[in-house]
């Protein structure tokens with residue numbers, strides 16, 4: 001069988017986590033609480049106003065200040081705010097499923113909970129749980145313990161770097177002398193990560209995360225966004241194995257074949273059905289509008305005129 005979508009999704013998640021951690025290191029986007037400077041793409045961002053600009057009472061002076069303000073403050077802010085609605089309009093909740101570091105963390109928590117308890121989540125009951133195999137519970141217990149310590153602390157260091165210069169944090173860590181700000185940042189983020197990944201997980205993605213909600217809203221409203229689709233003409237080939245239901249960590253029932261705002265276009269159900277019916281014979285694919293985008297095998301073997309929204 002060829003590599004499924006999940007393999008590429010894991011690569012994408014790892015790559016984005018690396019990018020997310022490196023952004024403040026290279027001053028691509030961070031605010032320095034010590035110097036009160038905002039860094040953007042390696043440079044200190046300013047309004048670009050010349051010293052003494054307020055002393056110029058002329059119309060030309062006022063016009064120049066207004067233009068600088070619009071160019072350097074209003075437009076970049078609008079562009080920043082438009083990122084998630086635009087992504088939602090074009091790709092639905094693809095970012096949530098393929099890039100979001102928090103989503104990846106919740107999936108890891110699902111995986112470890114499943115291996116240890118046979119259920120993906122102890123607080124949310126699901127009709128279908130994935131098979132957990134016969135795991136070595138001691139090994140998974142140790143892995144869970146290690147993850148619960150290392151990942152939140154690493155996340156704390158990375159995220160605190162958005163407010164305190166990463167070099168300062170590393171020096172303090174190396175010297176073993178942490179300032180109050182660094183301690184508060186790392187501990188605060190670590191506690192947040194532990195609490196959300198133990199208690200809340202994908203409920204936060206569905207109902208709280210602003211980036212997720214914007215993608216959800218615009219993806220749902222868009223007629224052309226990327227979404228999960230089903231080859232309904234071949235529904236009789238379904239063996240009712242329920243592998244698609246079990247694969248979905250967002251608790252969507254893919255066979256309902258309706259636009260579900262919780263779907264993050266992860267493709268886990270696509271892979272599950274391809275495993276059951278044979279590569280390229282699965283009933284699901286990802287597509288834009290009425291088109292078919294991925295996986296290629298499913299697109300090629302899709303019966304003509306069967307794509308429905």
Ligand code: SF4
Pocket residue numbers: 228247248249250251252253254262263264265266267268269270
């Ligand atoms: S329905 Fe399929 S593509 Fe959507 S979130 Fe669930 S498993 Fe992923």
Ligand code: SF4
Pocket residue numbers: 237238239240241242243244245255272273276277283
């Ligand atoms: S994985 Fe495919 S064959 Fe199995 S229940 Fe889902 S749609 Fe049917």
